[in-house]
Amino acid sequence: MSDLSQDRGLLLGDGLFETVLWREGELVLFDRHVDRLARSCMALGLPKPEAHRLETAARDAVTRAGIEGRAAVRLTWTAGGSGRGLDRPEVIAPALIAKASSVAAAGAPVRLTTVSVRRNEGSPASRLKTLAYLDNVLARAEARAAGTDDGLMLNNAGMIACAAAANLFWFEGERLLTPALACGVLDGVMRGVIIDAATGAGIAVEEVAAPRARLAAASGLFLTNSLVGIAPVASLDGVTLPSNAGVERLVGISRWSW
Amino acid sequence: MSDLSQDRGLLLGDGLFETVLWREGELVLFDRHVDRLARSCMALGLPKPEAHRLETAARDAVTRAGIEGRAAVRLTWTAGGSGRGLDRPEVIAPALIAKASSVAAAGAPVRLTTVSVRRNEGSPASRLKTLAYLDNVLARAEARAAGTDDGLMLNNAGMIACAAAANLFWFEGERLLTPALACGVLDGVMRGVIIDAATGAGIAVEEVAAPRARLAAASGLFLTNSLVGIAPVASLDGVTLPSNAGVERLVGISRWSW
Numbered sequence: 001m002s003d004l005s006q007d008r009g010l011l012l013g014d015g016l017f018e019t020v021l022w023r024e025g026e027l028v029l030f031d032r033h034v035d036r037l038a039r040s041c042m043a044l045g046l047p048k049p050e051a052h053r054l055e056t057a058a059r060d061a062v063t064r065a066g067i068e069g070r071a072a073v074r075l076t077w078t079a080g081g082s083g084r085g086l087d088r089p090e091v092i093a094p095a096l097i098a099k100a101s102s103v104a105a106a107g108a109p110v111r112l113t114t115v116s117v118r119r120n121e122g123s124p125a126s127r128l129k130t131l132a133y134l135d136n137v138l139a140r141a142e143a144r145a146a147g148t149d150d151g152l153m154l155n156n157a158g159m160i161a162c163a164a165a166a167n168l169f170w171f172e173g174e175r176l177l178t179p180a181l182a183c184g185v186l187d188g189v190m191r192g193v194i195i196d197a198a199t200g201a202g203i204a205v206e207e208v209a210a211p212r213a214r215l216a217a218a219s220g221l222f223l224t225n226s227l228v229g230i231a232p233v234a235s236l237d238g239v240t241l242p243s244n245a246g247v248e249r250l251v252g253i254s255r256w257s258w
Numbered sequence: 259m260s261d262l263s264q265d266r267g268l269l270l271g272d273g274l275f276e277t278v279l280w281r282e283g284e285l286v287l288f289d290r291h292v293d294r295l296a297r298s299c300m301a302l303g304l305p306k307p308e309a310h311r312l313e314t315a316a317r318d319a320v321t322r323a324g325i326e327g328r329a330a331v332r333l334t335w336t337a338g339g340s341g342r343g344l345d346r347p348e349v350i351a352p353a354l355i356a357k358a359s360s361v362a363a364a365g366a367p368v369r370l371t372t373v374s375v376r377r378n379e380g381s382p383a384s385r386l387k388t389l390a391y392l393d394n395v396l397a398r399a400e401a402r403a404a405g406t407d408d409g410l411m412l413n414n415a416g417m418i419a420c421a422a423a424a425n426l427f428w429f430e431g432e433r434l435l436t437p438a439l440a441c442g443v444l445d446g447v448m449r450g451v452i453i454d455a456a457t458g459a460g461i462a463v464e465e466v467a468a469p470r471a472r473l474a475a476a477s478g479l480f481l482t483n484s485l486v487g488i489a490p491v492a493s494l495d496g497v498t499l500p501s502n503a504g505v506e507r508l509v510g511i512s513r514w515s516w
Contacts, residue, residue, distance in 0.1 A: 004262040005355045011334065012391040013271035044392075045399065072342055076269065084330055084359040086391075086398040086423055097263045101342040118380025122414045123393045132390035133270040133344075134302075135381045140344040141303065156380045156414035165344055 002081055002095050009078025009095065012086070013132030016040050021226050022062050022071035022100065029226065030055065032189045037077060040128045047092055049077055057098035065100040072103045072227055078131065106228035111235045112163065112221075114212060115142040115151035119161040119184030126161075126184035139164040150223070152212075152236065155184040159209045166223035166231070167191040170215065171244040177218075180207040190224040190256065197254035203246065220244025229256030260339055260353050267336025267353065270344070271390030274298050279484050280320050280329035280358065287484065288313065290447045295335060298386045304337055305350055315356035323358040330361045330485055336389065364486035369493045370421065370479075372470060373400040373409035377419040377442030384419075384442035397422040408481070410470075410494065413442040417467045424481035424489070425449040428473065429502040435476075438465040448482040448514065455512035461504065478502025487514030 008014035018037050021028040034051045041048040058073045065071065076097040082089040117139045120126045135153075143151035143164065150163045160179050162168050167188040169178045176198050179185045198205050208214075215221065219242040221233040230251050233241055250256075267273035276295050279286040292309045299306040316331045323329065334355040340347040375397045378384045397409035401422065408421045418437050420426050425446040427436045434456050437443045456463050466472075473479065477500040479491040488509050491499055508514075 004268060005334075006357060007268070008395075010262060010265070010268040010336070010355075010389065011275070011332070012395055013389055014392055014395050017269070044396070074269070074342065076263075078268070084332065084357075084361070086395050087402065088395070088399070097268075099264060099342075103342070116380075117382070118378060120376060120378035120381070120393065120414070122374075122376025122412075123378070123396065124375070125392050125396065130392050131268065131271055132392035134272055134383050134388050134390035135378070137266075137270055137272050137344050137346070138302070138381065138383065141346070144345065154380075156378070 002093070004095065006081050007078050007095055008080060008082055008088070009076065009131050013130060015076065015078035015094070015131040016044065016046070017077065017129055017131060018075045019226055020058060020073045020075065022067070022073050027055065027058055027073065029189055029193065032192065033226070036129070036187065036189055041077070043124055043128060044130070045088070046077070046079055047094060049094070049096060053096065057096055061098035061100040067100055067102050070103050070105060071100045073098065073100045076131070103227060106231050109232040109234035110150055110223060111148040112150055112152045112233050112237070113143045113146040113148040114237055115139045115153060117142060117151070117153060119153050119155040121155040121157065121182065121184030127181050127187050129186060136164040154212055158211050159183045160212060160214065161185050163223055166225040169194065169222050169224065170218035171220040171246045172217055174203070174246070176203050176205045176246065177208050177210070178205065180209055183209055188224060189226050190229060193256070194224050194230070194250065194254055198250060201253045220247045222247050230254070260351070262353065264339050265336050265353055266338060266340055266346070267334065267389050271388060273334065273336035273352070273389040274302065274304070275332060275334045275387055275389060277484055278316060278331045278333065280325070280331050285313065285316055285331065287447055287451065290450065291484070294387070294445065294447055299335070301382055301386060302388070304335070305352060307335055307352070307354060311354065315354055319356035319358040325358055325360050328361050328363060329358045331356065331358045334389070361485060364489050367490040367492035368408055368481060369406040370408055370410045370491050370495070371401045371404040371406040372495055373397045373411060375400060375409070375411060377411050377413040379413040379415065379440065379442030385439050385445050387444060394422040412470055416469050417441045418470060418472065419443050421481055424483040427452065427480050427482065428476035429478040429504045430475055432461070432504070434461050434463045434504065435466050435468070436463065438467055441467055446482060447484050448487060451514065452482055452488070452508065452512055456508060459511045478505045480505050488512070
């Protein structure tokens with residue numbers, strides 16, 4: 001492996017990652033992860049990895065870790081080494097790092113806290129799964145300090161964006177809503193799966209710019225990410241949230257349960 | 259050294275750095291760098307390194323690199339290893355990385371381009387020199403693509419913030435202005451030196467939230483960072499900027515020239 005102490009991934013957060021669920025001997029939704037990583041590389045101006053190289057690295061990581069059950073496979077793709085400073089070198093030689101870790105199926109519904117750290121809607125990086133993930137770390141820490149599981153992040157305009165490690169959906173009556181990517185929202189793989197599944201089942205999905213107050217009229221608030229699928233939100237800022245039958249329906253349609 | 263492939267610095271941008279000028283056998287403004295790193299560790303909830311450990315690492319790096327003249331010494335301080343995910347471990351064991359690179363004294367006045375990537379004024383990280391520096395990388399790349407040297411970054415409210423690798427000052431008549439830290443501005447070491455020097459010399463310094471249009475009335479726009487000191491801006495978005503005698507006066511007062 002190249003010298004990671006001088007890799008732009010470490011020095012500048014210049015790189016990307018994917019977290020893929022391994023379940024029953026399968027890399028779940030792997031094509032979607034490969035596709036997102038390729039699109040993200042294009043957005044950042046990085047060379048993209050070949051799908052078969054990613055798959056080999058991921059499977060090797062699971063084998064190396066000796067994991068029997070469910071695993072999270074993290075694939076890290078950096079901008080490689082370069083000289084000092086912000087400018088990338090003429091030839092970019094990314095490092096690929098794969099690591100598998102055991103994960104349990106997600107448990108109880110989550111408790112959310114609205115945190116002070118905002119999403120940067122004014123950067124393309126806010127829509128990508130980049131190595132510059134410190135704001136997410138800070139948002140999570142703030143939620144933990146409040147005794148809850150994850151942080152609800154707003155953007156600088158006060159619009160709802162996402163959780164520190166998940167996308168967010170809710171129902172208003174029969175309609176399903178989720179913050180638009182333009183709000184500084186990670187373009188999540190599971191977010192895409194849910195939008196596709198709901199649309200296919202005739203549930204209208206709206207991608208919105210909505211202020212925090214909009215959630216007062218919401219029911220069935222839930223989070224999505226690649227590891228847990230759909231996870232209902234039990235409470236937001238200490239207030240118990242109403243459920244919505246649409247969430248169970250979506251779990252059935254999308255085959256994703258928490 | 260610990261396994262950097264699983265260090266939170268690489269995986270999540272969870273960590274900090276300092277870039278210190280080495281000149282004539284001396285780590286320039288070293289106490290200010292140590293102090294900023296300590297304050298930044300406190301802001302992020304990281305343990306702080308001891309000053310003598312930083313100094314030893316920095317001097318060793320210069321020796322190792324065999325540099326005779328001017329050098330940039332980069333000190334990287336990570337949040338260390340942890341399990342999967344955003345949550346930090348109970349005990350944080352940071353990695354310290356030191357690297358010295360030759361640098362020339364800065365040359366010609368810089369050309370700036372206003373870039374599309376915004377500063378995240380809604381995150382404390384925007385005021386710190388963190389490993390999550392990808393927005394700065396993108397801002398610089400945008401400026402290079404426009405054939406210029408660095409990017410002028412606004413925040414999400416459209417207020418002037420800083421350049422990708424420097425702070426920004428300008429004159430309005432006799433008054434010296436610089437964007438307030440609350441605008442999402444890096445709390446630069448040289449920024450602090452210049453404010454102190456100007457104030458000490460009776461030049462009024464105002465820290466402001468100012469829209470891009472405010473620069474139409476500016477003269478003597480200049481950049482500051484620890485490596486170049488003061489660097490005048492020759493042009494902004496292709497428009498040649500008026501100079502101001504105050505800049506030369508500041509160079510004299512602060513003993514920082516480009």
